Amino acid sequence: MINTRAALRLTAWFRRNLRTKLQSRDVYTVIHCQYKASLLAWLSLPIRLAQEHVYNLVPTESPYEAAAVGCPYISSFTFLSPQCPSGPRHDVRAMSVPEIKLERRAYSPRQTGTMILEVLLPIAATLLCYFIFHASQILYRNLTSPLRFVGGPKSPSFLLGNFKEMGDDPYLTEKWRAQFGGTFRFHNLFSMSELHTTDLKAINHIVSKPSIYQKAPSLLAATEIMLGRGILAVENENHRRQRRALNPAFGLPQVRLLTGIFIEKSVQLRDIWAAQAAQDGAARIEVTSWLRRMTLDVIGQAAFNYHFNALDTGSKPNELNDAFTALFHSPHATRYAGFRAAQGIAPILKLVPGPGKKLVHAARQTMLRIGQQIVNRSIAEIKASEGEKDLGKNRDLLSTLLKANLSASIPDSQRLDDAEVVGQIPAFFLAGHETTSLATSWALHALSTNPAAQRKLREELLTISTDNPTMDELNSLLYLETVVRETMRVHAPVVNTERMAVEDDIMPLAKPYVDPQGNSHDSLPIPKGQRIHIPIVAINTDKEIWGEDASEFRPERWEKVPDSVSAIPGVWANLLTFFAGPHNCIGFRFSLVEIKALLFTLIRAFEFEAVAKDDIVRVTVNFLQRPAVQAEGPCSGLPLIVKPYNAQL
Ligand code: HEM
Numbered sequence: 187m188i189n190t191r192a193a194l195r196l197t198a199w200f201r202r203n204l205r206t207k208l209q210s211r212d213v214y215t216v217i218h219c220q221y222k223a224s225l226l227a228w229l230s231l232p233i234r235l236a237q238e239h240v241y242n243l244v245p246t247e248s249p250y251e252a253a254a255v256g257c258p259y260i261s262s263f264t265f266l267s268p269q270c271p272s273g274p275r276h277d278v279r280a281m282s283v284p285e286i287k288l289e290r291r292a293y294s295p296r297q298t299g300t301m302i303l304e305v306l307l308p309i310a311a312t313l314l315c316y317f318i319f320h321a322s323q324i325l326y327r328n329l330t331s332p333l334r335f336v337g338g339p340k341s342p343s344f345l346l347g348n349f350k351e352m353g354d355d356p357y358l359t360e361k362w363r364a365q366f367g368g369t370f371r372f373h374n375l376f377s378m379s380e381l382h383t384t385d386l387k388a389i390n391h392i393v394s395k396p397s398i399y400q401k402a403p404s405l406l407a408a409t410e411i412m413l414g415r416g417i418l419a420v421e422n423e424n425h426r427r428q429r430r431a432l433n434p435a436f437g438l439p440q441v442r443l444l445t446g447i448f449i450e451k452s453v454q455l456r457d458i459w460a461a462q463a464a465q466d467g468a469a470r471i472e473v474t475s476w477l478r479r480m481t482l483d484v485i486g487q488a489a490f491n492y493h494f495n496a497l498d499t500g501s502k503p504n505e506l507n508d509a510f511t512a513l514f515h516s517p518h519a520t521r522y523a524g525f526r527a528a529q530g531i532a533p534i535l536k537l538v539p540g541p542g543k544k545l546v547h548a549a550r551q552t553m554l555r556i557g558q559q560i561v562n563r564s565i566a567e568i569k570a571s572e573g574e575k576d577l578g579k580n581r582d583l584l585s586t587l588l589k590a591n592l593s594a595s596i597p598d599s600q601r602l603d604d605a606e607v608v609g610q611i612p613a614f615f616l617a618g619h620e621t622t623s624l625a626t627s628w629a630l631h632a633l634s635t636n637p638a639a640q641r642k643l644r645e646e647l648l649t650i651s652t653d654n655p656t657m658d659e660l661n662s663l664l665y666l667e668t669v670v671r672e673t674m675r676v677h678a679p680v681v682n683t684e685r686m687a688v689e690d691d692i693m694p695l696a697k698p699y700v701d702p703q704g705n706s707h708d709s710l711p712i713p714k715g716q717r718i719h720i721p722i723v724a725i726n727t728d729k730e731i732w733g734e735d736a737s738e739f740r741p742e743r744w745e746k747v748p749d750s751v752s753a754i755p756g757v758w759a760n761l762l763t764f765f766a767g768p769h770n771c772i773g774f775r776f777s778l779v780e781i782k783a784l785l786f787t788l789i790r791a792f793e794f795e796a797v798a799k800d801d802i803v804r805v806t807v808n809f810l811q812r813p814a815v816q817a818e819g820p821c822s823g824l825p826l827i828v829k830p831y832n833a834q835l
Pocket of ligand 1: 417418429489613614617618619621622625678679680683684762763764765768769770771772773774776777
């Protein structure tokens with residue numbers, strides 16, 4: 187009798203070798219056999235062979251032949267064990283590695299056609315069953331949902347729900363609010379029901395119950411696939427641990443140290459625009475793309491001590507920037523994002539070679555490789571500067587994080603592992619640069635269409651006698667503060683966010699909901715799995731909270747804001763712009779000082795005039811709103827006339 191361990195070793199080897207050989211010889215045969223014998227049976231074939239033949243192996247000097255069970259298209263496996271020892275109780279471990287020979291039968295075209303049908307039909311049938319199963323699950327959920335009485339727009343398609351029309355028209359939710367009120371239901375991809383609400387009691391309830399209202403597991407999984415295990419991809423204890431580790435890096439003392447980088451990069455951008463405007467005394471500049479280059483350089487240097495050199499017009503293409511751009515800014519980014527969202531909801535789509543899959547994979551590999559290099563270098567520098575009181579020359583967020591993470595005072599259970607540290611790099615990149623450049627673009631748009639506010643701001647900025655102010659000097663400028671607040675209120679770059687209830691709940695409402703049948707509800711039953719759409723900009727500009735002129739840009743409103751705004755659960759300035767609760771924006775102080783540094787430098791140096799004052803619209807991609815000239819298409823950005831400001835005139 188052969189002992190069990192030896193049989194298992196042989197079985198494992200047999201499975202490995204058999205698979206490799208089959209793959210290298212004839213993929214079609216393998217696929218067909220997978221269908222014919224079924225995947226499970228096929229994978230268990232070596233085990234069966236081992237069980238049937240190896241256990242009862244009759245010791246012999248001659249080759250041992252085993253028939254391939256269940257696969258008519260492979261005639262035989264020849265299992266050669268020339269040195270198989272004889273004797274009734276031999277040990278398989280003593281055998282040399284056997285050889286498998288595979289003989290394949292020749293097929294007529296008719297047989298081949300039949301085989302292809304035999305492969306394709308069951309695949310199609312399996313997909314259809316999968317689709318019907320999930321569709322009926324979703325339909326059943328929608329039909330039996332305790333929220334089915336809540337009104338809302340019709341879904342134009344089962345597969346896309348209202349997803350596509352919302353992407354096509356960024357103002358659609360506003361129209362729906364006018365039609366159905368602040369609380370309504372719409373349908374997302376695959377007709378998944380999503381509750382939209384601007385009710386502040388409901389929003390407060392959501393952010394104060396993070397154990398119930400979380401990022402959807404499908405979103406977390408999709409984020410992890412794309413960005414790794416950074417803070418954007420985790421919930422619960424993992425999130426609390428990562429957040430604790432990151433918090434010190436984003437505090438005011440750290441941002442104070444980084445202000446020099448914000449100013450240095452703002453000055454570099456100012457000089458580029460000054461050179462462009464010098465020739466004709468003014469230039470038409472598409473400011474959004476330039477601001478993005480500036481914030482990209484800042485996030486690289488300030489967040490992980492990496493030089494993108496995006497403002498150096500002559501510099502070579504940057505590999506990491508190319509990888510990030512491919513992921514988030516390619517012309518097809520929305521399609522890729524839509525497909526990833528669909529994969530999150532229907533995991534079977536991960537087997538399909540969908541749009542951008544290869545590109546995302548390649549970009550992610552580059553991102554992780556360079557991310558690991560950045561982390562290794564930072565750790566080496568921190569170790570080399572051990573004993574120094576401060577961080578030495580490395581003031582970036584990652585170095586601060588690593589220094590704290592390496593400290594002996596941190597219990598092992600609280601430490602971030604390598605993958606988590608590397609995962610913060612794309613998280614900083616994704617969350618921290620375009621948001622800031624869009625906020626500054628919208629500020630320049632607002633100031634170019636409000637010349638009085640622009641003049642007033644410039645007057646205040648020119649009271650500072652240096653081009654290199656500190657963070658405290660920037661924060662002492664009161665009108666600058668109100669301009670930034672007003673921009674972040676009216677033009678919050680992140681338009682909305684989303685949460686999913688992970689258990690049944692009752693959501694209280696400040697204003698009773700009157701359903702289409704006229705019944706009033708002072709709370710809503712939320713079933714487990716319900717998604718909730720939180721419209722950040724809509725709450726920031728709600729007339730019932732801010733007054734009739736809520737959608738106008740008027741910095742002076744901050745001299746006295748209505749009492750009702752105190753009900754907004756924001757982390758900053760009673761605005762939802764940086765969200766609230768445990769997932770509030772960790773980088774909000776960083777971002778505000780960077781925006782102030784940019785406005786300080788640019789408004790002192792230039793006058794900005796609108797090119798297409800009434801034609802600027804918002805284009806929403808991946809929750810972010812970008813400005814665009816309606817007549818010139820969604821990628822036109824924000825063109826402005828930039829004139830050097832001459833104080834003597
Ligand atoms: C105008 C600029 C910015 C805006 C409007 C903004 C907005 C937001 C919002 C709304 C969230 C919450 C998203 C959610 O949970 O659904 C968030 C989270 C986050 N933001 Fe920002 N952000 C900005 C700048 C930054 C910067 C500069 C950084 C980093 C340098 C940053 C890093 C993060 C991170 C890491 C999170 C995730 C926090 C967590 O889940 O605990 N953000 N941001």
